[in-house]
Structure formats: structure tokens, C-alpha cells
Amino acid sequence: MGKTEKFDHMKLIREYAGGHKHLITLGRFLAAVSAVMTLVPYYELWKIIRIAVKGEDLKDITTHAWIAVGMIVGALLVYIAALLCTHIAAFRVQANMRSSLMRRILTLPLGVFDEDGTGKIRRIVNDSTAATETYIAHSLCDKTVAMVTPVGLLVLVFAFNWKIGLICMVPAFIGFACMMSMMGKGMQEKMKEYQDALETMSSEATEYVRGVPVVKTFGQTVHSFKRFKTCIDGFGKWATDYTLMLRFPMCGFMTCINAIFAFTVIAAFVVTKDGTTNADILNIMYYIIVMPLVTIALTKIAYSGEAEMNLIDALKRVENVMAIVPLTEANTGKKPLDNSIELEGVSYRYQDATRDAVSGVSIRIGAGEHVALVGPSGSGKTTLAELIVRFFDVTSGKIKIGGVDVKDMASKTLMEHVSFVFQDSKLIKKSILENVRMAKPDATEAEVMEALKKAQCMDIIEKLPRGIHTVIGEKGT
Secondary structure, eight states: OOOOSSOOHHHHHHHHHGGGHHHHHHHHHHHHHHHHHHHHHHHHHHHHHHHHHHTOOTHHHHHHHHHHHHHHHHHHHHHHHHHHHHHHHHHHHHHHHHHHHHHHHHHSOTHHHHHHOHHHHHHIIIIIHHHHHHIIIIIHHHHHHHHHHHHHHHHHHHHHOHHHHHHHHHHHHHHHHHHHHTSSHHHHHHHHHHHHHHHHHHHHHHHHHHHHHHHHHHTOOGGGOHHHHHHHHHHHHHHHHHHHHHHHHHHHHHHHHTSHHHHHHHHHHHHTTTOOOHHHHHHHHHHHHHTHHHHHHHHHHHHHHHHHHHHHHHHHHHHHHHTSOOOOOOOSOOOOSSSOEEEEEEEEOOTTOSSOSEEEEEEEEOTTOOOOOOOOTTSSHHHHHHHHTTSSOOSEEEEEETTEEGGGSOHHHHHHHOOOOOSSOOOOSSBHHHHHHTTOTTOOHHHHHHHHHHTTOHHHHTTSTTGGGOBOOTTOO
16 A cells, blocks of 8 residues: 555545445445435425415425425435444444554564654554544545535525525635635645644653653753653644634635625615515525525535545555565574674664764674763764664664674574663563563573572562562553
């Protein structure tokens, strides 16, 4: 499911829907039928008003009223059937998207999570798929109704008195122009900026919360987390600028769609300036009732457009994760001859960066040597360490462990010969024994105790009521 030059969001949705894609088409069709059925009662209403104004057989009013009621009930039932179809398809799309994402995430290099942050990835898996599900389940039917209803309304508005209809539609056309100015490619870019800002804040908030114990331990202030504060300030500025940019078109749109009734009054003066007939009274009463539907239709179009922009942005984020190329898995069976590490002209540049994080590094660390990488923040220490354990593949150069290029080793073999400690480790909600055993599932209790002693953890273990059988949380609590 790669990206194309022109992003076809419905095609992508149908791919994720699989065998349920026909339910999406059926749901949209039923929603369109429902929209047409909803307009029929207004034609019946016109007939009722005509009978009342012209003094025709009043018994026919009952027939037309029951037809109108029947169409309203029928439209409701058809719309419920449409929602049922789209909901079933939506649940399948969300399940397939999350399954595809998780399968891809499992194959991604660990460096992806270090670079983007787990908060950002988590938000894509949860929020982007949820936004897609919501759009298919609800907004897709609403959008279909919003597209069909104006067509039917134009027929109703111009069919009975085109002069009144034309005058009443003037603010609607202006309002539609204001609405379109708030959409399009430029607004899609703004939506992307908005989602980017939310992702960044989510990631930085996660890091901030994780760092709270450090703040308390070392007596630091909140200003130690400048990136989080900068994210909040930046989002606030963006939201203010975005609001100011939309104030004039939004005011124009809201003013126009609420001015339709005023133009109905103007139309009444225009058509009755030379006298009033029963037909004029009939049409004016009818347009007073029908024209508010135009306001509702335009509002639905505006909201469906916003929902579609959210959907497109969510799908693009999902596709960006799916487009990340996993590291190649070697099947050569090669194993390191010893524990030496050798870097030959190693360079690495992060995606979208303008310069290398590390450039032309060549060092050799013999087996048994103890080496510390020392340097200022941003000098590439962490990047170099991550490249050695193949969180990423080098841009150029080679990294060898025991004389074997890490690219030529199976990931399992590499992990058996390299150990590393994350700055922010995670535990599972199990006993300490089971957490330690994750590295060696068949380890005995004696072996686990020996490992804990070597890690100098016994002073902590001895204070726990059940020792290594104590159940702990994700953060060791």
C-alpha cells in the first residue's frame, strides 16, 4: 500500500476494507436514497399548502400528509441501514489498519522509536486509525447526504418560482464561496501542521512525564524541560495565527447562511410589488419552510469537508509508517569470532537532516577492552552506540563485531552477542523473576539471583516482601 503522487484516500480505505469494501459502496448508496426520500415530504407539503390556499378538497391533505410521514420514516430506516453497512466496514478497516501497522512496527529498527518517540507512534496507531473508523462509520454517510441534498434542494427551490429561488440562493452561493476558500490544498497543509503539532506535544509530554522522577530527585525545575514548553508555546502561536486567518471567511460563511431568511423576505417584496395572488402566497409560505434546509446543507458540507481533511491527514500518517523500510535480515549464518568492535569510515545522517550526525568515524575496540564515548551533547555518542547495535544502518562505511559486518548477521545472533541498557527502560507487569527471565526464558531461580547480584540489585530485592517473586509495574513500582 505505497503512496501515490495523487493521494486517493477512498482507494486506500477500500484496500484496508478487503471483502467488506462493497458495504462502503452500499452504505453510500443507501445514504443517497435516504437524502432523496427526505426531500419528498417537502413536495408533499407544497401540495398541502396549495390545497389550503386554493380551497381545494381538504380530504386530500390527509393523503399527502401520510405520504410525507411514510417517506420520513422510510428515509430514517434506510439511513439506519446505511449506517449499519458503514459501521461494519469501519470496524473491519480499523482492525486491518492496526494489524498492518503492528506487523510493520514489529519489523522496524529500534532507532525509529528513538527518533520519533513512542508517543508519536502510539498516537498514529490509536488516533489515526480511530479517525479513519469515525469517518467511515459516520462522516461518509453524512458527506453523501450533504452532496445529494443540495442537488435536490436546487430542484425544489427553482421548480416553483425561479425568481424567489434565485434571490434566496444569492447568500447561499456567496456562503459556498466563503466555505471553499477555507478548504483546498492550503487548508490541508494547515491540517497537517496541526496534527504535527499534536504529535510533537504528545511525544514531548510522554518524555516530560517520564522525567518527573528525575526532577524530584535532583530538585530541578520545570524549565529543565524546555522542549516541552517550547512545543506548547509553538502550538499556542500556531492556533492563534490559524484562527486569525479564518476569521473573515468564517464570519462571511456564517453571515451568509443565516441571511437566507432575510433574502426570502426581500424576494417576497419583489414578487408581490404589483399585487398578491394565491400563487404568490403559496410560494412564499413554501420557501419560508424550505430555505432553512439550504443552511443545514451548507453546514453539513463544511463539516464533512473538515472531517475529510482529518481523514486524509490520518491516512497519510499511517502510510508514512507503512513506508518505512525494515532492516534487511541476513541468512548467512555468520557469527562473530570474538567480542571486538571495528568501525570503518562510518557516517550516518538522519532523515531530512542537512548534515551527518556522525561522519567518517574509524575506531577499533579489542575484545575485553572498556571504552567510554565522551563528548558534548549532540556530538553523536548515542547515534554511534545505536549504529553498533544496528538500530539503524550506516549511511556509509562498515561496522564489524568479531570480524563480521553487522549487516551479515541475523538479528538474533547480534542480540546474543550485544547487550545494551536504554536510558528509559520498560518492565512488564509481572514478577521480578519473570522480568529478568525475559533475556533467558529457561533460566533457573539461582541464575536469576546471580544476575541480580552482579547488577548490584540485592539491596532492593531484600527490602521487598516477596523478594524476586514481587509483582512490579511498568515503571518498577
